[in-house]
Amino acid sequence: MSTTNYIGKPTSRVDGPAKVTGTATYAAEYQVANMAYGYVVSSPIAKGKITKIHADEVLALPGVVQVFSHENVPSLAWFDRSYKDLVAPGGSPFRALHDAEIKFSQQPVALIVAENFELARYAASVLRIEYQQEDHETSLETQRAKGYEPGAGKTGFQPPPAPRGNPDKAWEEAPHRMEAEYVHGAQHHNPMELFTTTVEWRGEGKITAYDKTQGVYNVQQYLTKIFGLKKDDCRVVNEYMGGGFGAGLRPQYSAFLAVLAALELKRSVRLTLTREQMFSFGHRPHTLQYLKLAANADGTLAALQHHALHETSQFEDYTENVVNWSGMLYQCENVKLGYQIAKLDMYTPLDMRAPGAASGSIGLEIAMDEMAYAAGLDPLEFRLRNYAERDQNVDKPFSSKKLRDCYHQGAAKFGWDKRTQAPGSMRNGDGKLMGWGVGGGVWDATQQKAAAKASITADGKLTVSTATGENGTGTYTIMSQIAAETLGLPIEAVTFKLGDTDLPESPLQGGSWTAASVGSAVQSTCAALGEKIFKLAQKMDDSPLRDAKFEDVEFASGQLRLRADHSQAVVLRDVLQASGEAKLEADSSVMPNMVKQNGYSLHSHNVVFVEVTVDEDLGTVHVTRVLNAVAAGRILNLKTARSQVLGSVVWGIGMALMEETVMDHKFGRYMNHNFAEYHVPVNADIHDIDVLFVEEEDDIVNPLGVKGIGEVGMLGVAAAVANAVFHATGKRVRDLPVMIDKLL
Ligand code: MOS
Numbered sequence: 001m002s003t004t005n006y007i008g009k010p011t012s013r014v015d016g017p018a019k020v021t022g023t024a025t026y027a028a029e030y031q032v033a034n035m036a037y038g039y040v041v042s043s044p045i046a047k048g049k050i051t052k053i054h055a056d057e058v059l060a061l062p063g064v065v066q067v068f069s070h071e072n073v074p075s076l077a078w079f080d081r082s083y084k085d086l087v088a089p090g091g092s093p094f095r096a097l098h099d100a101e102i103k104f105s106q107q108p109v110a111l112i113v114a115e116n117f118e119l120a121r122y123a124a125s126v127l128r129i130e131y132q133q134e135d136h137e138t139s140l141e142t143q144r145a146k147g148y149e150p151g152a153g154k155t156g157f158q159p160p161p162a163p164r165g166n167p168d169k170a171w172e173e174a175p176h177r178m179e180a181e182y183v184h185g186a187q188h189h190n191p192m193e194l195f196t197t198t199v200e201w202r203g204e205g206k207i208t209a210y211d212k213t214q215g216v217y218n219v220q221q222y223l224t225k226i227f228g229l230k231k232d233d234c235r236v237v238n239e240y241m242g243g244g245f246g247a248g249l250r251p252q253y254s255a256f257l258a259v260l261a262a263l264e265l266k267r268s269v270r271l272t273l274t275r276e277q278m279f280s281f282g283h284r285p286h287t288l289q290y291l292k293l294a295a296n297a298d299g300t301l302a303a304l305q306h307h308a309l310h311e312t313s314q315f316e317d318y319t320e321n322v323v324n325w326s327g328m329l330y331q332c333e334n335v336k337l338g339y340q341i342a343k344l345d346m347y348t349p350l351d352m353r354a355p356g357a358a359s360g361s362i363g364l365e366i367a368m369d370e371m372a373y374a375a376g377l378d379p380l381e382f383r384l385r386n387y388a389e390r391d392q393n394v395d396k397p398f399s400s401k402k403l404r405d406c407y408h409q410g411a412a413k414f415g416w417d418k419r420t421q422a423p424g425s426m427r428n429g430d431g432k433l434m435g436w437g438v439g440g441g442v443w444d445a446t447q448q449k450a451a452a453k454a455s456i457t458a459d460g461k462l463t464v465s466t467a468t469g470e471n472g473t474g475t476y477t478i479m480s481q482i483a484a485e486t487l488g489l490p491i492e493a494v495t496f497k498l499g500d501t502d503l504p505e506s507p508l509q510g511g512s513w514t515a516a517s518v519g520s521a522v523q524s525t526c527a528a529l530g531e532k533i534f535k536l537a538q539k540m541d542d543s544p545l546r547d548a549k550f551e552d553v554e555f556a557s558g559q560l561r562l563r564a565d566h567s568q569a570v571v572l573r574d575v576l577q578a579s580g581e582a583k584l585e586a587d588s589s590v591m592p593n594m595v596k597q598n599g600y601s602l603h604s605h606n607v608v609f610v611e612v613t614v615d616e617d618l619g620t621v622h623v624t625r626v627l628n629a630v631a632a633g634r635i636l637n638l639k640t641a642r643s644q645v646l647g648s649v650v651w652g653i654g655m656a657l658m659e660e661t662v663m664d665h666k667f668g669r670y671m672n673h674n675f676a677e678y679h680v681p682v683n684a685d686i687h688d689i690d691v692l693f694v695e696e697e698d699d700i701v702n703p704l705g706v707k708g709i710g711e712v713g714m715l716g717v718a719a720a721v722a723n724a725v726f727h728a729t730g731k732r733v734r735d736l737p738v739m740i741d742k743l744l
Contacts, residue, residue, distance in 0.1 A: 002556035004488045006481035007704075010639035014491065015240070015476040024240040028196040028272050030210040035198075036065050038261055038271035039120035040254070041110040041127055042280060043102050046668025047136035047345045050100040050109060054128040058112065063119045067127065068111040068261060073097045076226055076260075083225040086218045086508060087249050089154035089348065091316035096253040097260075102131065103314060104347045105669040106280035111257045113269060136345035136668040140286050140311045147309045147340030153319025156444075156511065160323050161393045165334030167292075170303035174294030176375040182291065182363040183735040184718075185660035186311075186670070187284040189352050190680055191471075193242025195281075196272040197258035206233040207262055211255045213238050214248035214469045215508035220501045222251040223259055231501075238499040244471035246351035249510050252281050279673035282350025283661060285310035287322065289363030295375040299385045301330055306364060307338035313348040317341060320349075320356030326364045327393040328601070329442050330386040345668055351510065353651065354711035357443055358718075362655075362736060365439035365719030369726065378421060379438050379723065380411055383607075391601030399597070399700035402631040403440075403605035406694050410629030413692060414609040423730035428624070432613040435728025440607035441715025445633065445707035446513045446592075450521035451504035453587035454483070454529045460558070460573040462489055464526065465497035468518045469509030473710050474640030478515060479522050481637060482704070486526035487533075488555030488572065496522075504587060512604070512708030515636060519704050521590045529586035530555055536579040537570050544568040592702065600700050604632035604707040608652070610720040614728045619743035621725055622687070623653050628717070629692040633707035638693070645691040645713035652717020654681045657737050 018024040043050075055067035084093055096108045109129060114120035137143065149159070171177060198210040207229070213219045216236040224234050241248065258271035273280075287310040294302040308322040323337040352358070372382035387404055390397050411417070419436045420426055428434040452466040464483045470476050476496050484491040497503060506518050534553060537545050537560050545553060545560065545568070554563050561569030576584065611625035626649050635641045658679035664671045672678045691713075698705045718736060725743070726732050733742045 002488065004484055004490060004557050006485045006491055007636055008634065009637065011477055011481055011491065011637050012639065013474060013477045014480045015470070026193060026240050026242060027198055027210045027212045027238060028270065030198045032198065032200040032268040035268045035270055036113050036115060036265060037117040037120045038258055038269055039112045039124040040108045040257065040271070040273060040277060041112065041124045041129070042277060043105060043107040043109045045102055045131050045133050046105040046138060048102045048131050048133040050102065050129060051132050052130040053110060058123040058127050061119065061123055063115040064123050065113045065115065066261070066265060068097060068113070069109065070097045070099050073260065074264065083222060085222045085250050086215065087154050087351070089316045089318045090150060090152055094315060094347070096256055104345060105667065106277065108253050108257065111261060113261050113265065138344050138346055138663050138668040139665050140288065140342060140344065143342040143344065144309065147342045149339065150317040150319050150341050153317060157319040158321055158324055160337035160339050161327055163336040164392070167303040167305050167334040167336040170334035171292060171294040174302035175297050176295040176371065178367065178370045178374050179292040180367065180370060180734055182289040182366055184287055184359065184362055184655070185662065186286045187352065187655065187659045188279050188661050188678065189245040189247035190278070190678065191243025191245060191247060194272050194275065194278060195252050195254045196270070197255045198270045199258045199262035199268060201262045201266060201268045205229060207259060208235040208237060209255060209259060210237050212241060212248055213251065214244045214471055214510055216467050216499055216501050217505050218508055219251045219255055223255065226256065227259060227263060236501045238469060241469065241471040245353045246355060246510060247282065248471065249351050249508055250282070275675060276673045279661060279670050281347060284352040284355065284359065285312070285318065285349035287359045291363050291367035293367050293371040295371055299375055299377050299382055301332040301386045303334040304332045305336045308360065308363070309340045309342060311344045311346065311349065312341045313346055314343050316348040318349040320351070322356045322360040324393060325357055325360050325442050328388060328391045329364065330383070331388045331392065332386065354443060354714040357441055358655070358714045361439065361441040361715045362719050365716045366722055366734065369437065369723040370732065380407060380416055383407065394601055396599060396601045399600040399602050400633065400696035400698035401603070401605060402694045402696050403607065406605065406607045406629035406631050409694060410607050410609055410627055410692055413690065414627045416609060423727055428613050433616055433728045435612050435614065435724040435726065437610045437720045437723030437727055438607065439716030439720030439723060440605065441712070443512060443604050443712040443715060445516065445602040445604050445701050446511055447516040447520065447702050448507035448513050449589065449591045450506045450517040451587065451589035452521040452525040453504050453585065454525045455583055455585040456529060456576065457583050458576045460489065460576065461493050462487060463495045463497065464522055465503045466506045466518055466521060467500055467503040468498045468506035468514055470498055471509055473514065473644060474637060475509065475514055477640055478636045479518060482519050482522045483526050486523055486555065487530055488557060488559060490558065512710040512712065515706045515708050516702045516704065519636070519706060520702050521588065523704060524590050525586055525588045528588050529584060532584050532586060533572065533575055534560060537575045540570060540575060540578050543570065545570065596700055602701050604630070604712040606630040606712050606715055608716045608720040610724045612721060612724040612728055614725065614743065619740040621657055621738060623721055625688045627690040627692065628713055629694060630709065630712055631694045631696055632709050632712055633696050633698050633701055634705035635693045635695055636706055641693065641709045642691045644709045646689055648713030649689050649717055650681050650686055652714055653685065653721060655718035655736060656721035660737050
């Protein structure tokens with residue numbers, strides 16, 4: 001046994017103390033000398049042109065430094081299409097302050113820079129701008145006929161697979177059938193931390209941008225291409241983030257505007273968006289889904305059709321994989337999947353936790369519930385009868401898939417066998433209507449190229465670094481665990497650094513791929529460092545490892561020892577000190593093993609059991625119990641992984657019952673762009689949540705065997721809540737969120 005086995009252990013967050021004591025520095029907290037403050041002015045109209053900006057009126061206010069608008073921005077390298085960021089969808093990205101044209105409500109039209117924040121805000125409130133308004137179109141419903149299939153979309157977009165079998169005929173001939181449309185409105189990421197950039201001006205053409213982002217390299221690439229800066233002169237830093245959820249995947253206009261001002265004014269600038277402006281740069285799109293399912297007499301799926309349409313902007317084809325999951329979650333020979341987007345006068349939607357799958361699982365999993373009822377089957381039993389042993393979309397086996405164990409273990413722990421099938425047939429101890437629903441989903445287990453470096457000093461302190469992000473998921477902690485275990489060091493001896501373009505390149509923190517990608521790089525880098533230490537250990541006087549091979553030794557409990565005989569050991573610190581080297585370093589870059597992965601479908605799965613109670617007179621719904629059973633490979637840290645799933649469940653409850661950004665089509669504007677009117681769950685809305693991991697051993701996905709846990713927990717939660725509401729009340733709500741008026 002070793003004292004330094006951390007992988008899999010419920011380790012507390014290594015960055016926890018810094019966060020709770022306030023020493024963790026967020027983008028808006030970096031203090032630099034002689035700073036000016038920016039404030040964005042947003043367009044009140046959705047479409048048209050700016051005809052006049054009365055900048056002179058606010059420039060007359062003492063302390064206002066500048067008013068930036070399309071009238072005075074310098075010529076930039078925008079025309080070079082390569083300014084597209086790493087996750088830009090097809091089309092042409094929005095360019096703030098580029099011209100007089102208004103493309104969406106809340107479009108940034110001017111940036112006020114002043115000596116202090118209050119003055120900038122005041123100046124923004126009195127700046128008069130005249131517009132020539134044009135008719136806008138912001139209703140997806142009216143644009144149904146204008147839906148089109150996008151071409152190449154953003155990174156990771158996969159057009160739906162070709163149809164298989166004969167879904168129309170199979171549907172016509174099957175004994176049990178259903179068809180329905182499912183709708184959810186737009187939703188906005190609501191991280192607590194506002195988007196902020198603090199730009200430190202370091203002399204002509206040189207900046208450091210402390211920016212809220214999930215990808216410092218993505219922001220660096222974007223800024224250098226727009227402003228023609230050298231990479232070395234444009235450092236981007238983000239060490240801590242108060243929530244991202246996908247909002248920080250693309251560089252935001254706040255970063256562009258802050259850097260523009262700093263370079264023009266030759267001074268440091270801080271710009272923070274307002275909560276209202278947090279609703280202006282991307283959202284989970286309003287989506288319409290049509291599903292048509294049929295079942296045979298034996299409860300197997302006879303046919304499955306799933307078509308989705310969602311909105312995008314006029315200038316970019318935002319894409320997400322909404323329907324593809326429906327071709328692989330259940331076994332079915334007759335499948336047709338369709339996917340379209342339609343242009344509206346709004347900003348481009350943006351990835352939001354489990355983009356596509358969170359939406360798609362609403363349609364599929366409510367439809368599966370409806371189909372189970374139509375076929376007279378318990379909805380869990382119906383899923384078990386249609387268990388997919390292979391990924392039929394690509395006709396490959398799964399590298400691992402323990403969803404069946406999730407079904408069984410989850411049901412047992414939840415007590416699903418006590419469920420009675422008829423709607424309205426169960427009541428809780430207080431005599432309230434009670435309903436139990438089930439849902440679930442499937443998500444990608446992907447790995448991206450990542451690099452890391454590691455160094456160890458003679459006192460046995462290890463520093464590992466790479467420019468990944470930490471948006472609250474536990475990255476600092478799991479990377480420290482991997483590094484500590486690989487070199488057999490106590491976790492306290494490890495410092496993990498991230499979020500800085502001065503560090504080796506890592507991918508954006510998103511897609512649930514950080515553990516697999518960055519974790520593999522950290523492991524490989526520490527192993528490379530270990531090999532150097534081993535060679536030094538062999539050179540020590542009377543080294544017990546002199547004749548050993550690297551494969552024969554292990555790092556554990558601060559020692560380097562023979563696997564076969566733990567008494568044959570040297571203390572790591574002694575090795576470093578004996579070597580006379582002050583510091584040993586290693587770096588490496590890791591790619592996914594395509595050869596190994598090629599024959600397999602790599603995915604994580606989950607199933608969610610939900611209990612609701614419904615007040616018959618008031619129509620109020622309480623989610624009293626949730627159990628989320630997840631199969632996502634090896635779990636590196638039970639504590640942070642559980643937290644990821646807890647957060648996903650809370651958000652799923654929000655999707656089901658509260659969250660919707662409501663567009664007033666008269667103004668083409670989201671009306672509830674604040675925390676008072678955009679409802680998210682609060683403590684009083686959350687009761688028992690249980691998380692269960694069914695671990696999978698999988699050396700095909702990556703050497704660590706991890707699949708990622710940041711997104712899979714979201715899947716099917718909202719559908720399971722809606723299904724539980726149906727079970728409680730007999731009311732099938734197909735347009736989320738399920739609000740009181742839909743139940744009365
Ligand atoms: Mo996630 S939506 O890839 O940050």
